[in-house]
Amino acid sequence: MTANICVKVQSEAFAMDDGYENTLHQRTDVGAVVSFTGLVRDFNETPEVIGLTLEHYPGMTERTLMQIGEQAWQRWSLQAVRIIHRVGYLGPGDPIVRVLVASAHRRDAFNACDFIMDYLKTQAPFWKKEHSHQGAYWVKERHPDQQDAARWESLVDGPSH
Amino acid sequence: MQLTHLNTHGEANMVDVGDKRETRREAVASGRIMMQPETLQLLSDGALPKGDVLATARIAGIQAAKRTHELIPLCHALALSKVAIDFEVDHVEGCIKVSALCKLNGRTGVEMEALTAVSVACLTLYDMCKAVDKEMRIEAVQLESKRGGVRGDYQREPAPIVTGEGSAGEVSLGVRCVSPCVRVKFLAELRERVGQSDVAINLDQLPSRDVAGLKAALAQLDTRFGVLSDQRTLCAINQVMANDTSRVTDEDEVAFFPPVTGG
Structure with missing residues (x-):
């Protein structure tokens, strides 16, 4: 089966359940859908985040997300992969990223969704600038994110914690 | 160009602004205080002995702007309509960047107020952190922009990295690109x-x-x-x-x- 992967990088808002109906439309072979939606928190490096600006590297971003989707596709038995990521200015509570994975069985969908988020956070060229009452600053990379992504390197199916 | 704070005899002179028209005035000043990475980290973590450093420095800057006329001899007392102080914690350069915005509907510029606010905010940052770092350095206190008034608007130009275009075979900056x-x-x-x-x-x-x-x-x-x-x-x-x-x-x-x- 050709890889059913769709990647979108956009400044427009998207819904919490984006891609759900569209992916399942007139399909009865899907046994499991796992999705992850990441939201803007009102606290992070400072206690009161009033918004953030997301910058990316157009072209490389889409290509990287597609490659991450393809890696997941090769690794697990999947039926659909959707990755959507916002750029530009976002306020607290706004959905920022959404990954949806459909497969015949839940374990593949859980693992693939987890994998895609881990790789997205450490490889896709996005940068967050947080705005707070103390001023604006660029968010620093987090070591735990690197560790999360590294879990997948030595594993065939999924990580053990 | 004449210095307005000197009279024809070269003596200090407070300018009579009574006949000037009231206009919207605005000025932005900036500066920075360099410090050790460890100090910056303590500050970010809120772990310095004197408490919330940035909040204190912000209040100090606002107060200072309002009292500029008490510090600078020939400045007028102004009823500022707005003072805002912003901080940017820069872990890579190892500094806190301070900027101050002052606004006024009035007859005189507010750049001295903005510069005073930045200076005193920086001094307060120094005071709040000096227990752990005595090497701190306040620098680059400068006017960024001003609007309103008879002399027109001012905007500081960012320092160019290289001036002009290189000649053939030289480095050229910007979009022009001569192969290879x-x-x-x-x-x-x-x-x-x-x-x-x-x-x-x-x-x-x-x-x-x-x-x-x-x-x-x-x-x-x-x-x-x-x-x-x-x-x-x-x-x-x-x-x-x-x-x-x-x-x-x-x-x-x-x-x-x-x-x-x-x-």
Whole structure:
């Protein structure tokens, strides 16, 4: 089966359940859908985040997300992969990223969704600038994110914690 | 150009602004205080003995703006309509950048108020942190912009990295690119640090035709490009991740950027 992967990088808002109906439309072979939606928190490096600006590297971003989707596709038995990521200015509570994975069985969908988020956070060229009452600053990379992504390197199916 | 605070005898003179028309005045000043990375970390963690450093410095800056006339001999007392102080904690440069905005509907400029606010905010930062760091340095206190008044608006120009275009076979900056050359992009925090987003550089300028050579050639151009040698700085050639030994060829697009933080 050709890889059913769709990647979108956009400044427009998207819904919490984006891609759900569209992916399942007139399909009865899907046994499991796992999705992850990441939201803007009102606290992070400072206690009161009033918004953030997301910058990316157009072209490389889409290509990287597609490659991450393809890696997941090769690794697990999947039926659909959707990755959507916002750029530009976002306020607290706004959905920022959404990954949806459909497969015949839940374990593949859980693992693939987890994998895609881990790789997205450490490889896709996005940068967050947080705005707070103390001023604006660029968010620093987090070591735990690197560790999360590294879990997948030595594993065939999924990580053990 | 005449100095307004001196009269015809060269004596100090407070300008009579009674006949001037009231206009909207605005000024932005900036400055920074350099400190040890450890001090900056303690400050970010809220672990300094005197408590919330930035909140205290902000209040100090606002108060100082309002009292500028008490400090600077020939300044008028002004009923400022707005004072805002902003801080940017810069872990890479090891400093806190301070900026102050002052506004007024009145007959005299507010740049002294903005400059005083930045100065006193910096002094307060020093006072709040001096228990753990005595090496701190206050620097680059300057006017960024002002609006309103008879002399018109002012906007500080960012210092150019290289002035003008290079002659044939030389380095040229900006979008123009004479073959063989590479286009270099700086993204996110790195773009702000370097002060521009795009540079074109002739391949003949590179001591070696790889990323390390490109970094060396850029560093030769301007010290600001020294940040490219930082271990955190990542690189992509034609949108594919690369490293110092990756080859650079004619017409390549080379991007430098900090570690990614999406998701």
